[in-house]
Amino acid sequence: ILNVEQSPQSLHVQEGDSTNFTCSFPSSNFYALHWYRWETAKSPEALFVMTLNGDEKKKGRISATLNTKEGYSYLYIKGSQPEDSATYLCASRGSSGTYKYIFGTGTRLKVLA
Amino acid sequence: SQTIHQWPATLVQPVGSPLSLECTVEGTSNPNLYWYRQAAGRGLQLLFYSVGIGQISSEVPQNLSASRPQDRQFILSSKKLLLSDSGFYLCAWTPGGRSDTQYFGPGTRLTVL
Numbered sequence: 570i571l572n573v574e575q576s577p578q579s580l581h582v583q584e585g586d587s588t589n590f591t592c593s594f595p596s597s598n599f600y601a602l603h604w605y606r607w608e609t610a611k612s613p614e615a616l617f618v619m620t621l622n623g624d625e626k627k628k629g630r631i632s633a634t635l636n637t638k639e640g641y642s643y644l645y646i647k648g649s650q651p652e653d654s655a656t657y658l659c660a661s662r663g664s665s666g667t668y669k670y671i672f673g674t675g676t677r678l679k680v681l682a
Numbered sequence: 683s684q685t686i687h688q689w690p691a692t693l694v695q696p697v698g699s700p701l702s703l704e705c706t707v708e709g710t711s712n713p714n715l716y717w718y719r720q721a722a723g724r725g726l727q728l729l730f731y732s733v734g735i736g737q738i739s740s741e742v743p744q745n746l747s748a749s750r751p752q753d754r755q756f757i758l759s760s761k762k763l764l765l766s767d768s769g770f771y772l773c774a775w776t777p778g779g780r781s782d783t784q785y786f787g788p789g790t791r792l793t794v795l
Binding site: 603605611612613614615618658660668669670671672673674675 | 714725739741785788789
């Protein structure tokens, strides 16, 4: 059974600050790691899917890295804006033979103007 | 383009009453389908997933059940709701494949009184 953990649970940053969060997952049987952005009153929206050790993905001011050997992924937001306020979820898929996605509890980000 | 529908958007039900939540996907065929629940203050919990008509995998033993009567239809049911069934229910689909992402429906807010 996979156990995906995210830290911190929540944080507040000032507009313009850069920030990062961590997603930890069991490194054995790794298959794919997903990042989602979940705004209040909306559905989770996919940010990145990462599969290879050392992967780096970027979308605007948001980027993510992946270390499958040690079992962690970082999500970075450069120059945070109030519209970045949301809960950021990561999910791990354990192996090619399973279709299960195990989600972390999320990091709730509040960007103060 | 693909779209996912969920209804109802909100539901208030008494303890012991039955439940039926429906999810349909348009614009794709043979999707993998998922039901998640977010209880208050908790992360997304995988309840059921299906990789084909009539194929249901249950992740959490409880008083809920799921069915997939048609390729793009996924139904979550209960014969008798418990207070602990309150939460936000999300349906999601993936096209399949290693780098596939999950696409979420708008969700159903269920309150059991």
